[in-house]
Amino acid sequence: MRVLDEISFEVNRGEFVAVIGPSGCGKSTLLQMATGLLIPTRGAVRHRGQKVTSINTKVGFVPQQAQLFPWKTLGQNVELPLLLRGVAAAERSARVSTALELVGLKGFERHYPSQLSGGMQKRGSIARTMIYRPDIVLMDEPFGALDAQTRMVMQSDLQKLSLEVGATVVFVTHDITEAVLLADHVVVLSQRPSKLLANVRINLRRPRNMFEPVRNPGFDAAYNAVWTEFRSQLDAGQVH
Amino acid sequence: MSELAYDTSSRDVVSHRQRLGSQPIDLLRPLLKLLPGIILLLFWQWASGRLIREIYVSKPSAVAQRLYELFSSGEIYPHLWTTGQELVVGYVIGVAGGVISGYALGRSPRLARIFEPYVMAFYGVPKIALAPLFIIWFGIGMASKVALAAIMVFFLVFYNVFAGVRSVDRELINLMLVMGASQRQLTYHVFLPAAAPFVMLGMRLAIPYSVIGVIVGEFTSSTQGLGLFIHEASSTYDPAGVFAGIVILLAFVTIANFFAGRLERRLLRWRSLSGAGPIDI
Numbered sequence: 001m002r003v004l005d006e007i008s009f010e011v012n013r014g015e016f017v018a019v020i021g022p023s024g025c026g027k028s029t030l031l032q033m034a035t036g037l038l039i040p041t042r043g044a045v046r047h048r049g050q051k052v053t054s055i056n057t058k059v060g061f062v063p064q065q066a067q068l069f070p071w072k073t074l075g076q077n078v079e080l081p082l083l084l085r086g087v088a089a090a091e092r093s094a095r096v097s098t099a100l101e102l103v104g105l106k107g108f109e110r111h112y113p114s115q116l117s118g119g120m121q122k123r124g125s126i127a128r129t130m131i132y133r134p135d136i137v138l139m140d141e142p143f144g145a146l147d148a149q150t151r152m153v154m155q156s157d158l159q160k161l162s163l164e165v166g167a168t169v170v171f172v173t174h175d176i177t178e179a180v181l182l183a184d185h186v187v188v189l190s191q192r193p194s195k196l197l198a199n200v201r202i203n204l205r206r207p208r209n210m211f212e213p214v215r216n217p218g219f220d221a222a223y224n225a226v227w228t229e230f231r232s233q234l235d236a237g238q239v240h
Numbered sequence: 241m242s243e244l245a246y247d248t249s250s251r252d253v254v255s256h257r258q259r260l261g262s263q264p265i266d267l268l269r270p271l272l273k274l275l276p277g278i279i280l281l282l283f284w285q286w287a288s289g290r291l292i293r294e295i296y297v298s299k300p301s302a303v304a305q306r307l308y309e310l311f312s313s314g315e316i317y318p319h320l321w322t323t324g325q326e327l328v329v330g331y332v333i334g335v336a337g338g339v340i341s342g343y344a345l346g347r348s349p350r351l352a353r354i355f356e357p358y359v360m361a362f363y364g365v366p367k368i369a370l371a372p373l374f375i376i377w378f379g380i381g382m383a384s385k386v387a388l389a390a391i392m393v394f395f396l397v398f399y400n401v402f403a404g405v406r407s408v409d410r411e412l413i414n415l416m417l418v419m420g421a422s423q424r425q426l427t428y429h430v431f432l433p434a435a436a437p438f439v440m441l442g443m444r445l446a447i448p449y450s451v452i453g454v455i456v457g458e459f460t461s462s463t464q465g466l467g468l469f470i471h472e473a474s475s476t477y478d479p480a481g482v483f484a485g486i487v488i489l490l491a492f493v494t495i496a497n498f499f500a501g502r503l504e505r506r507l508l509r510w511r512s513l514s515g516a517g518p519i520d521i
Binding site: 080114 | 409411412414415416417418419420421422425429430433434436508510511
């Protein structure tokens, strides 16, 4: 089955790109291709000009669920990518404490994931990805399962974090407000077989106010620019 | 079987909750637990000779007396030694085989597709019915009992481990691969810990089954062992001897269960902390 068709966009270093589209349009498939877990039948994914043909360990992936290992403490979870990559023990523990401090989880190293709240688990999941400094962080609706308040806080913290470390992020979501608030570019996809509808540049000043979207000067215009593209899908009656 | 499993591993959680509440209940609970057993023993003692003839059911005091004799005279030790060896060796072989093959089939969908129907079919065979055949194949010595115990343990452990390995979330594996994990690291960091609760459950469920295997084997044909001892006692109208043998087996299972529980709590500390219930298949 053809899921993705004629989609082409670039992500530059240090950029935050949001991908939105109706549910089932293949956003997750797109990310899987970016990690090299799926190889496209036609076309290619390029990373630093190199075609991705096998699992790309230079990228980081933050899944929908936190997916921390329940049998490892938070510290061990965050440390894991470094352990897998053969980083020396002294450097590992230093980087773990930095990473945990960065996501506001200092002092929870010895807690098991089941002892942490949903938001804290999510922070742990993000720390685990950030710790090995991947070239690109791919996020698949990471805040979809969180409650509204936690979600706003997480959005705000993600903005701060990505500005601080200068991360390159591809952020999949189905929430237009979230996409507009977080991203430098919003890529809008259509229904399956999914095509690229638009690549909207968002020129809002940073840092942006995540708690009161309309307080950001120019938010309305940016939201409308994305919404106009998105609405065409509703008009066609294809959105479920 | 599963109720037994549930009870032992959820005890931690319950006691935590109870600690917050009333203290006296904590002290009363062990007593409350012993009460039905004590009542049963008293009733047995009283009814024997009054309601039922003693030659049929013996009585607790006679059983205790018999146990004392068996141990003080040393008569029971060769039987204990033989049965103990058969149990331990059979159990270890069964668990090892179950873990290895359950793990292999769980990891490889191709192997699983080929072998699962066969294992399923053999699982359905009543292993007890194989006892006479096993005696023919392995002789009346220890080997046949070891084989019987091993095969009963094997299937229980096999299915638990197989299910455990297969239950690992595909996304977790993908995540590990992107983080840079090799196959060996996947095994060590994901599959083994994920399968551990299932291995423990299988091991615990398998304890009584290994006893059944060994005792049935000894009943069928043997030269030494607790099964033989019980068999001989019952065929010489010695109910006290039968019950003495059963008490010894009971003690064995209880001790083994205790150690399995200890091991489980140690290995699965992360689960008792979370208060999550055990996974029953």
